[in-house]
Amino acid sequence: MGKRYLLAPGPTPVPSEVLLAMAAPIIHHRSPDFLPVLDSAKKGLQWLYQTKNDVLILCSTGTGGMVGSVNNFFNKGDKVLVINGGKFGERWTKICQAYGLDVEEIVVEWGYSVKPEEVENKLKKNRNIKGVFVQASETSTGVYHDIQALGSIVKKYDDTLFIVDAISALVAHDLRTDEWGIDIMVGGSQKGVMLPPGIAFVSVSDKAWAKAETSKLPKFYFNFKKERENLAKNQTNFTSPVTLIIGLNESLRMLQAEGLENVFKRHAKLADATRQAVKALGLELYPRESPSNAVTAIVAPQGIDGQAIYKNLREKYGITAAGGQDKAKGKVFRIAHLGYSDRFDIITAIAGIEMVLKGMGYPVKLGTGVAVAEELLMVSEEAK
Amino acid sequence: MGKRYLLAPGPTPVPSEVLLAMAAPIIHHRSPDFLPVLDSAKKGLQWLYQTKNDVLILCSTGTGGMVGSVNNFFNKGDKVLVINGGKFGERWTKICQAYGLDVEEIVVEWGYSVKPEEVENKLKKNRNIKGVFVQASETSTGVYHDIQALGSIVKKYDDTLFIVDAISALVAHDLRTDEWGIDIMVGGSQKGVMLPPGIAFVSVSDKAWAKAETSKLPKFYFNFKKERENLAKNQTNFTSPVTLIIGLNESLRMLQAEGLENVFKRHAKLADATRQAVKALGLELYPRESPSNAVTAIVAPQGIDGQAIYKNLREKYGITAAGGQDKAKGKVFRIAHLGYSDRFDIITAIAGIEMVLKGMGYPVKLGTGVAVAEELLMVSEEAK
Numbered sequence: 001m002g003k004r005y006l007l008a009p010g011p012t013p014v015p016s017e018v019l020l021a022m023a024a025p026i027i028h029h030r031s032p033d034f035l036p037v038l039d040s041a042k043k044g045l046q047w048l049y050q051t052k053n054d055v056l057i058l059c060s061t062g063t064g065g066m067v068g069s070v071n072n073f074f075n076k077g078d079k080v081l082v083i084n085g086g087k088f089g090e091r092w093t094k095i096c097q098a099y100g101l102d103v104e105e106i107v108v109e110w111g112y113s114v115k116p117e118e119v120e121n122k123l124k125k126n127r128n129i130k131g132v133f134v135q136a137s138e139t140s141t142g143v144y145h146d147i148q149a150l151g152s153i154v155k156k157y158d159d160t161l162f163i164v165d166a167i168s169a170l171v172a173h174d175l176r177t178d179e180w181g182i183d184i185m186v187g188g189s190q191k192g193v194m195l196p197p198g199i200a201f202v203s204v205s206d207k208a209w210a211k212a213e214t215s216k217l218p219k220f221y222f223n224f225k226k227e228r229e230n231l232a233k234n235q236t237n238f239t240s241p242v243t244l245i246i247g248l249n250e251s252l253r254m255l256q257a258e259g260l261e262n263v264f265k266r267h268a269k270l271a272d273a274t275r276q277a278v279k280a281l282g283l284e285l286y287p288r289e290s291p292s293n294a295v296t297a298i299v300a301p302q303g304i305d306g307q308a309i310y311k312n313l314r315e316k317y318g319i320t321a322a323g324g325q326d327k328a329k330g331k332v333f334r335i336a337h338l339g340y341s342d343r344f345d346i347i348t349a350i351a352g353i354e355m356v357l358k359g360m361g362y363p364v365k366l367g368t369g370v371a372v373a374e375e376l377l378m379v380s381e382e383a384k
Numbered sequence: 385m386g387k388r389y390l391l392a393p394g395p396t397p398v399p400s401e402v403l404l405a406m407a408a409p410i411i412h413h414r415s416p417d418f419l420p421v422l423d424s425a426k427k428g429l430q431w432l433y434q435t436k437n438d439v440l441i442l443c444s445t446g447t448g449g450m451v452g453s454v455n456n457f458f459n460k461g462d463k464v465l466v467i468n469g470g471k472f473g474e475r476w477t478k479i480c481q482a483y484g485l486d487v488e489e490i491v492v493e494w495g496y497s498v499k500p501e502e503v504e505n506k507l508k509k510n511r512n513i514k515g516v517f518v519q520a521s522e523t524s525t526g527v528y529h530d531i532q533a534l535g536s537i538v539k540k541y542d543d544t545l546f547i548v549d550a551i552s553a554l555v556a557h558d559l560r561t562d563e564w565g566i567d568i569m570v571g572g573s574q575k576g577v578m579l580p581p582g583i584a585f586v587s588v589s590d591k592a593w594a595k596a597e598t599s600k601l602p603k604f605y606f607n608f609k610k611e612r613e614n615l616a617k618n619q620t621n622f623t624s625p626v627t628l629i630i631g632l633n634e635s636l637r638m639l640q641a642e643g644l645e646n647v648f649k650r651h652a653k654l655a656d657a658t659r660q661a662v663k664a665l666g667l668e669l670y671p672r673e674s675p676s677n678a679v680t681a682i683v684a685p686q687g688i689d690g691q692a693i694y695k696n697l698r699e700k701y702g703i704t705a706a707g708g709q710d711k712a713k714g715k716v717f718r719i720a721h722l723g724y725s726d727r728f729d730i731i732t733a734i735a736g737i738e739m740v741l742k743g744m745g746y747p748v749k750l751g752t753g754v755a756v757a758e759e760l761l762m763v764s765e766e767a768k
Contacts, residue, residue: 004409011410011626022627023403025388026395026580028704059445059582060605061622067605098604188623196410196627198443198582218602220482221444221451238445239572242395243406243580320412 005319007349009139009168009295009336011190011197014247018194021250022243029240038234041245044252047260048170048193049185049203051177056227057248058200059241062167062188065200067095068222069163069184073131073211076100080131081122083114083150087140087325088165092133099217104129110141110328111297113290116149123157130211131161136169140325142297142334143287144173151180161208167191170201171255172267172294172338183208189244192267192294194251194339199244204228267293270337270346273376277350277369281357286332294338295322298353300331301362309333312356319352343377389703391733393523393552393679393720395574395581398631402578405634406627413624422618425629428636431644432554432577433569433587435561440611441632442584443625446551446572449584451479452606453547453568457515457595460484464515465506467498467534471524471709472549476517483601488513494525494712495681497674500533507541514595515545520553524709526681526718527671528557535564545592551575554585555639556651556678556722567592573628576651576678578635578723583628588612651677654721654730657760661734661753665741670716678722679706682737684715685746693717696740703736727761 006013027033038057045055058064074080078101082092085108096103106122108114114134123129132154136147147164154162161183166175170185171192177185183205189195204212204224212225226237255263271293275285278298286297300306310323310333324332335349350369357364390397411417422441429439442448458464462485466476469492480487490506492498498518507513516538520531531548538546545567550559554569555576561569567589574581588596588608596609610621639647655677659669662682670681684690694707694717708716719733734753742748 004411006410006412008412008415010623011412014410016407019407022580023400023407026390026398026574027388028390028392028395029581031392031698031704033704059443060448061443061625063622064444064605071602095604099602190410190623196406196625197413197623198625198628218455218483220479221448221606238447239394239574239581241445241580241582244582314415320415320417 002318005348007335007345008320008322009191009334009338010188012194012336012339014194014196015254015340017254018247018250022247024246027242029242030235034240034242035234037245037249038240041248041252042231044249044256045201048252048255049177050175050179051203053177053203053205054228054231055201055203056224056231057236057245058202058222058227059198059236059238060200061197062186062200063091064222065186065188065202066091066165068202068224069186070095070099070101071217071219071222072224073161073184073208073215074099074101075214075216077102078130079104079126079128080133081106081119081129083108083119083132083134083145085112085114085141085143085145086110086135086138088135088138092165096133111143111286111288113143114145116146116153119150120153123153123160129160131163133163134165136164136166136173136175137292137294139168139295140328141286142292142295144169144290144292146290147175147182148180151182155181161211168294168338169292171263172292174264177203189248192339193248195244195247199241199248267337269377270341270343271296273346273373274335274337274349276376277373278353280372281354281364281369286328295334295336297328297332297334300333301357304360304362306330306333308360309356312359313352316359317352317355319348321349346373346377386702389732391720391729392704392706393718393722394572396578396720396723398578398580399638399724401638402631402634406631408630411626413620413626418624418626419618421629421633422624425632425636426615428633428640429585432636432639433561434559434563435587437561437587437589438612438615439585439587440608440615441620441629442586442606442611443582443620443622444584445581446570446584447475448606449570449572449586450475450549452586452608453570454479454483454485455601455603455606456608457545457568457592457599458483458485459598459600461486462514463488463510463512464517465490465503465513467492467503467516467518467529469496469498469525469527469529470494470519470522472519472522476549480517495527495670495672497527498529500530500537503534504537507537507544513544515547517547518549520548520550520557520559521676521678523552523679524712525670526676526679528553528674528676530674531559531566532564535566539565545595552678552722553676555647556676558648561587573632576723577632579628579631583625583632651721653761654725654727655680657730657757658719658721658733660760661757662737664756665738665748665753670712679718679720681712681716681718684717685741688744688746690714690717692744693740696743697736700743701736701739703732705733730757730761
């Protein structure tokens with residue numbers, strides 16, 4: 001027997017309760033059986049998103065939600081601003097360009113967070129910018145962008161939408177859709193909401209819906225106005241991914257039982273313990289500022305290949321973490337603490353890292369990082 | 385307790401073996417664990433499709449596969465021919481138009497099958513037709529279009545692709561992708577392959593791949609060239625719907641154990657028994673010719689609302705069948721015999737119909753239709 005541990009930033013582990021809920025017999029998506037299922041899911045998503053906006057449910061990966069956030073609200077030639085601080089920022093650019101939008105980028109050095117004033121300057125200079133695209137958590141670098149600050153800036157521009165890819169940040173970070181003025185926010189099932197891959201979520205503000213009226217880009221599969229009409233009737237435009245939506249209700253039930261504030265605190269605590277433990281091993285974090293609570297990107301020690309650390313974790317210890325992507329490949333490895341994640345997942349990760357690094361000849365005193373994590377993750381009030 | 389029976393043309397029932405396979409712990413889609421899973425699925429799909437072509441696996445409903453069949457192979461203004469004999473034929477037209485194609489339709493009266501010579505005449509007259517779109521089984525009417533005959537016609541035109549929506553026909557009908565010259569064929573998970581909704585399949589011929597080189601329509605989520613590159617490495621372009629692909633392998637294993645020819649024979653037999661039983665009750669089939677083996681559309685008796693039959697089946701007897709769609713709404717009800725379907729599902733359906741119709745005042749001698757079905761579904765060689 002070799003037990004396996006999934007500590008990657010998506011797909012993330014799915015609780016048995018959810019897997020078993022999804023093993024129930026199939027119900028028909030146009031039957032009355034399904035209406036309360038979708039009704040519950042849509043209300044649960046509004047709770048999770050902290051919004052009164054519609055939260056659409058799409059049968060696609062998160063990227064499908066990103067595509068729909070472009071083709072439903074813009075027109076060919078529209079000027080948009082993309083904050084590109086990693087592989088997923090780059091994806092916004094590619095999607096916008098695929099639909100003929102005129103993309104201006106703020107290129108943020110990998111490992112850094114965008115400076116909100118840079119966005120403000122761009123918007124001031126160019127009154128024609130129709131949308132600002134950003135990641136909440138840029139998974140490739142492990143950096144969190146300051147969504148609240150960005151929202152308060154974009155909000156001032158009546159003609160500019162604020163579009164957030166929260167695929168890996170949702171659940172890990174407090175993201176106040178309505179309060180912070182997020183017009184469109186994309187989530188995915190295989191991350192914080194503890195589901196298998198297969199559905200995406202997109203919240204849409206009234207400001208964005210007004211824009212949808214004038215968008216002429218081709219849309220059929222990702223047709224948000226049609227999805228909205230269907231959602232009002234507790235339906236989806238095409239066949240609903242019934243199994244995943246049933247699983248979603250179970251996940252949301254678990255998150256609701258924990259309470260939103262506690263969910264965010266848990267992620268903050270696990271992320272902090274991971275960072276402190278890693279630093280205690282003499283390792284460096286890849287983010288130079290504003291680290292994400294979803295995933296910790298760690299710089300591989302001098303002379304050690306980041307991909308080899310990731311491979312050793314998997315092959316020798318059964319731990320699936322993540323390597324680096326694109327320009328960070330070889331330089332970093334990444335540990336997620338996202339969704340169905342608790343203190344002993346962090347202990348496992350740190351112990352695995354210690355054993356792998358020692359095995360690769362890096363000078364590490366076994367247990368050093370684990371001790372730091374234990375200290376930070378101890379339950380404060382023990383039963384006497 | 386009220387046991388429930390799902391006899392709708394999708395989603396269809398999922399075998400417990402598949403549901404349980406899908407309840408396994410999540411594996412990471414970029415890890416070596418996943419490569420043999422996708423490898424097995426892609427080979428299994430080639431077996432099912434009777435093809436050497438690539439069969440792409442998409443995270444979407446079947447409609448996503450239809451959209452990808454348009455935006456990857458054509459250009460704005462391209463002339464295409466759509467065979468529109470029902471709600472799903474109409475969908476081809478809408479998708480093509482959403483992408484700015486110039487659609488010419490052959491409108492086939494609902495309940496009828498397209499005359500292949502009509503297609504031949506159109507192609508002869510207009511050498512500019514870049515694609516012919518059709519459904520194999522038009523789910524809204526329960527009609528099968530003669531894919532073999534159509535394929536042999538379109539094959540003669542080097543510049544014309546033959547695109548088949550086989551979403552509901554796959555598994556129910558023998559569809560010989562390579563032998564019959566089907567360039568693009570779309571399938572969906574929640575039909576014959578006995579899976580929950582969430583993935584689509586699309587086979588692509590070399591003739592179609594050549595066309596993909598010149599297509600300039602916007603594509604990002606449904607980017608088939610990228611999917612092909614990934615498929616060669618046993619990957620998908622975006623996060624793989626790992627759970628559904630694991631389930632797919634289990635479904636394919638079950639279908640392979642039965643044997644392709646037996647699978648088609650079973651569907652033909654169940655469909656035939658349904659039709660004969662229904663006729664024995666004095667009911668009329670909605671198809672005037674070429675009925676589908678996936679679903680039987682039945683005309684509601686004079687003075688009885690088809691939707692009421694469907695509702696009574698569900699509410700009084702726990703049987704989820706289907707009503708009519710669009711112009712057939714109220715006129716018909718539909719019983720599927722697709723995927724995880726066997727003789728006693730037909731007996732259940734017919735018994736349910738008998739009881740509902742008698743309850744609604746239609747003169748029916750209980751057991752008449754069931755007797756006909758039993759006769760046709762008896763095992764021929766009983767143990768002595």
